[in-house]
Amino acid sequence: xxxxxxxIIGEVLTTEKYGSIFLKDFPxxxxxxxxxxxxxxxxxxxxxYEKCIEVAEVMLPKLPTPSKQHDICLHVLGGSYYYTxxxxxxxxxxxxxxxxxxxxxxxxxxxxxQGSNLSRLQYWSAAAKLLSKFLEEYPDPRxxxxxxxxxxxxxxxxxxxxxxxPALVKLNRIEKEFPTADIMDMTYNLHGNVLQTExxxxxxxxxxxxxxxxxxxxxxxxxxxxxxxxxxALLGAEKRxxxxxxxxxxxxxxxxxxxxxxxxxxxxxxxxxxxxxxxTANGRGEEAxxxxxxxxxxxxxxxxxxxLEEAINSYTRAYLDQHPAKQLKEHYYNFPGIDSTNREAxxxxxxxxxTVFEEQEKKADKDKDKAQLQAAQSMIKVLFDDLKNDFQxxxxxxxxxxxxxxxxxxxxxxxxQALPYYQEVVGREDQSYRFNAHFGIADILGETKPTEAVxxxxxxxxxxxxxxxxxxxxxxxxxxxxxxxxWSLVTERAKDCLLYTSPS
Numbered sequence: 001x002x003x004x005x006x007x008i009i010g011e012v013l014t015t016e017k018y019g020s021i022f023l024k025d026f027p028x029x030x031x032x033x034x035x036x037x038x039x040x041x042x043x044x045x046x047x048x049y050e051k052c053i054e055v056a057e058v059m060l061p062k063l064p065t066p067s068k069q070h071d072i073c074l075h076v077l078g079g080s081y082y083y084t085x086x087x088x089x090x091x092x093x094x095x096x097x098x099x100x101x102x103x104x105x106x107x108x109x110x111x112x113x114q115g116s117n118l119s120r121l122q123y124w125s126a127a128a129k130l131l132s133k134f135l136e137e138y139p140d141p142r143x144x145x146x147x148x149x150x151x152x153x154x155x156x157x158x159x160x161x162x163x164x165x166p167a168l169v170k171l172n173r174i175e176k177e178f179p180t181a182d183i184m185d186m187t188y189n190l191h192g193n194v195l196q197t198e199x200x201x202x203x204x205x206x207x208x209x210x211x212x213x214x215x216x217x218x219x220x221x222x223x224x225x226x227x228x229x230x231x232x233a234l235l236g237a238e239k240r241x242x243x244x245x246x247x248x249x250x251x252x253x254x255x256x257x258x259x260x261x262x263x264x265x266x267x268x269x270x271x272x273x274x275x276x277x278x279x280t281a282n283g284r285g286e287e288a289x290x291x292x293x294x295x296x297x298x299x300x301x302x303x304x305x306x307x308l309e310e311a312i313n314s315y316t317r318a319y320l321d322q323h324p325a326k327q328l329k330e331h332y333y334n335f336p337g338i339d340s341t342n343r344e345a346x347x348x349x350x351x352x353x354x355t356v357f358e359e360q361e362k363k364a365d366k367d368k369d370k371a372q373l374q375a376a377q378s379m380i381k382v383l384f385d386d387l388k389n390d391f392q393x394x395x396x397x398x399x400x401x402x403x404x405x406x407x408x409x410x411x412x413x414x415x416x417q418a419l420p421y422y423q424e425v426v427g428r429e430d431q432s433y434r435f436n437a438h439f440g441i442a443d444i445l446g447e448t449k450p451t452e453a454v455x456x457x458x459x460x461x462x463x464x465x466x467x468x469x470x471x472x473x474x475x476x477x478x479x480x481x482x483x484x485x486x487w488s489l490v491t492e493r494a495k496d497c498l499l500y501t502s503p504s
Contacts (some may be wrong), residue, residue, distance in 0.1 A: 002033050033063065037072040049080040054081065066100055075106040082113050087120045088429045108138055112146040119153045122431050122464040125470075128157040133382040141177065148178040151189055159194055161467070166193050185223045190229055199241065205234060225265030228258040232271055236278035251278040259291070269295050269307030273314040280318070289318050297337025300345035309348055309399045315353045325360075329353055343395035347387060351400050354383045388417075393424040398433040401425050405440050415444050435464045442476060450480045471497075 019039040056077035063070040078093030115130030138144040158167035192207035215223035236251030279288035299305040364373035405421035425437035443455040462475035
């Protein structure tokens with residue numbers, strides 16, 4: 001009763017203390033599972049998500065299904081994965097909870113987590129469908145504590161699918177109806193993103209400044225760093241509406257503020273990249289290059305670090321603006337701060353070199369510059385061969401895996417050798433380039449294993465964030481089915497293709 005009462009009134013430490021005593025002293029009691037469930041719920045409400053995962057992972061397989069204890073444990077584990085950013089782990093648990101316990105006391109939370117989790121995985125169409133349904137089912141803010149968060153997630157889906165007008169409707173609603181919501185600083189940033197896409201640069205800047213002011217007041221350092229990044233990227237862009245940007249210099253104070261106060265931000269790579277042009281245009285090009293070089297070396301020491309590819313690509317462009325191309329290969333094979341054993345970073349540097357030589361190949365006149373053309377093509381082949389022979393798929397980022405897979409599929413006769421690289425991408429939690437990999441798999445299997453190819457393309461059609469990817473997947477499905485002479489399905493899917501609209 002002490003455990004039960006302390007759980008009800010939110011005394012987490014008391015619940016945990018006496019719950020632990022109970023479980024130790026009375027392991028055979030009929031109340032054991034109830035005590036464990038109350039301890040879990042209490043920890044979850046207090047945001048002790050890592051501890052919840054530790055307890056619930058052991059507890060869940062032992063519980064009968066369906067049962068109240070299983071309901072609680074499933075909800076807590078799925079929710080804890082969601083809150084700790086383990087979205088792939090959360091997805092099957094959240095789906096199971098919604099399906100198994102449609103009348104659960106946690107139904108509203110489970111439905112929100114389910115839709116929001118898909119948006120974090122960037123399955124925009126699927127997330128949009130679930131979030132819209134959630135907003136229709138729970139429209140009353142007096143009952144639905146997740147309402148502003150769901151509006152934000154739905155607006156984010158709209159933005160990702162280039163539906164700017166409905167995104168603005170939902171963002172305006174958050175600002176009007178929930179002005180003190182915890183999500184408000186993020187709402188300002190997203191509002192700025194939408195307005196910037198619409199070419200409303202002055203209004204976008206205002207929203208980024210509002211996000212910066214509010215997040216600093218709330219000491220939300222991640223959102224503040226994000227707002228500074230958006231300001232640097234907006235103001236420091238080389239061109240605006242295809243014309244030279246007159247406000248480049250205005251980006252520098254925000255760039256400097258970021259490195260002075262937020263150099264631990266997850267947006268450091270993006271800021272280092274976004275600031276290159278502004279600093280170069282104002283006589284600080286070497287400083288920008290050195291900063292970016294340091295960021296690359298730091299990111300390279302973190303397995304799977306976000307932004308490393310973009311940082312290296314930007315560094316390549318900036319380096320070539322200040323140094324001759326012939327120095328680049330030696331520089332990249334001996335990049336300061338990156339050890340030769342760091343396979344992930346070394347592979348990215350090689351891909352950046354490949355891109356440079358591909359540009360040379362495109363620019364070379366086939367009749368006048370035969371030697372230059374052959375040299376570029378030879379170097380591209382050597383670098384791709386190095387990647388294939390010297391690196392294991394698990395050592396490569398998704399971007400490199402897809403580039404290498406595409407090369408093997410498109411430029412060689414050994415198409416099947418590309419499969420392990422695409423399959424490695426599809427099997428990872430990291431969502432980047434997943435749809436490119438699905439297309440590659442389908443292209444390889446289209447003739448030999450058409451059923452698997454269609455399955456891969458259906459995944460793209462249902463989940464890809466861009467409508468042109470969905471349309472291309474649907475068309476390829478039709479061609480594969482035609483190859484199988486499955487005429488009834490060909491007819492059905494061809495009609496879908498002719499009348500194509502987004503599957504959402």
